[in-house]
Amino acid sequence: MTVTLDARALNRAALARQHLLDRTDMPVLDTVAHLGGLQAQEPQEPFVGLWSRVAAFDPAELSRLLEGREVVRMHLMRRTVHLVTADDALRWRPRHHALLRQKAVGVYRRELADVDLSSLTARAEALMADGEPRSLGEIGRELAEHWPGVAPRVLGDLVVAALVPTVQLPPRGVWRSTAGVRYLPLATWIPGDAPPGPPDADLIRRYLRAFGPAATADLRAWCGLAGLPEAVNALRDELVEFRDDRGRRLLDLADAPRPDPDTPAPVRFLPAFDNAILGYHDRTRIIDDDHRNLSVAGIRVALVDGRVAATWTAPPTGPVTVTPLRPLTRTERTEVNDEADRLTAFLRGN
Structure with a gap:
């Protein structure tokens, strides 16, 4: 018989996975990895998110990780800027490429009617291959010399958010920094290959570890990716199943924490x-x-x-x-x- 988890049980499970019941003693890098990254389009917000989750959090530690290229800021889930570990950037960015391109092209479909995206991508890669950090505006203006009918802002945004995997360089995102955004290709900032293993299986396990129990619709809402049911089915032997009080099927890792619903939750x-x-x-x-x-x-x-x-x-x-x-x-x-x-x-x- 499938166990039903009511709203309070799911709440306490989510808080435990997010380190919001008890602050964690894990290093900041491990916490960022556990959370699957932090949404970070507002550059100072991750510091508050980590302060609420990490015991004795020192913001200088996150700044050092950014400057040391151990964590990066980049467009990823839901085409929003995320703060993720370098390993996760290498592992997950290729899996999100088609999604990022589809969403970006959808936003600018009218402006791009006469633009060959393959040519634009090649031109952008050649431009950024010199290793010189550039702002979105600088990228757009240089590309607009070849596509004068398209606004530089559109070309720049399309490139850095979708066509070329890029990272936002520190001091953007460093504690108390007000620096603007400058970009380099991910492969320039973090040379190397993606860690081994199927990216979808890793994504699913990591999501459930930080957010479960959850429905497949929740998984997709988090990462924005389609085509995950097959990977979920391949992991079926690793997963346990619950229902919520509306009858939705929820999946989880067998050994993940599911605290007593009466566990006190601090502010x-x-x-x-x-x-x-x-x-x-x-x-x-x-x-x-x-x-x-x-x-x-x-x-x-x-x-x-x-x-x-x-x-x-x-x-x-x-x-x-x-x-x-x-x-x-x-x-x-x-x-x-x-x-x-x-x-x-x-x-x-x-």
Whole structure:
């Protein structure tokens, strides 16, 4: 008989996998790998995401990993900028290439009506082969000499987000840096081959380790890839099956943590676009449908008893300010304010 997991059980499982029940002692590099990367189009947001997950998190450690080429910023899942390990960049970027190209071309279909994409790709690769970092605008303007009918911004975005695997170079994404974006090809920044093993099998195992139990629709919502059911079926002997309280089939790794639903969940502050919310098709395990739009609007949220219960902002020179989305008990207000004070101290470097 298949076990049914109710919403609270799924919530606690997600929090445990995301290191939001207990902060982890793992090194930052291992945490980024475990999470399958962090969404990072806002360059400073991953620091808050890791602060909420890693005990005694030192932002300088993440900066060192970026500068040392052990983690990189690049377009990946859902055509958004992600912070991933160098190994995952090499392993996963080829698998996402067709998706990235399809999405980018879809956005600019009208502008690209007279552009041969193979020629554009070849010209962009030749341009960037000199190893000179360039901004999106610089790439676009140089290519526009050959395609004068297309806006340089369109050409540049198409190249760096889809046609040529590229990384955003530090100091972009370094702690407290306001540097603009400059690009190099992934193969220039991180020479080498992808780690061995089927990428889809790795992707599925890693997703379930960090997000499970989950439905295949959740997996696809996280990575954006089609064609995964065959790989899921190939792993069937490794997986266990559950149902949620709506009857959806959920898959999981047999040895992954599924805490007691009554496990206390501390207050946690999440950055904009955190994958703990965006990594599911069914986001109700953490956020109510009434507030779902917050997850795609770049609004920072706070979890109370494991669920989104407030939003927060952090003015450059002021304390973290919290706006509840529901009435909070006196105890909850105290816990929220205490965590807000700790986050304020972190952001100020105290």
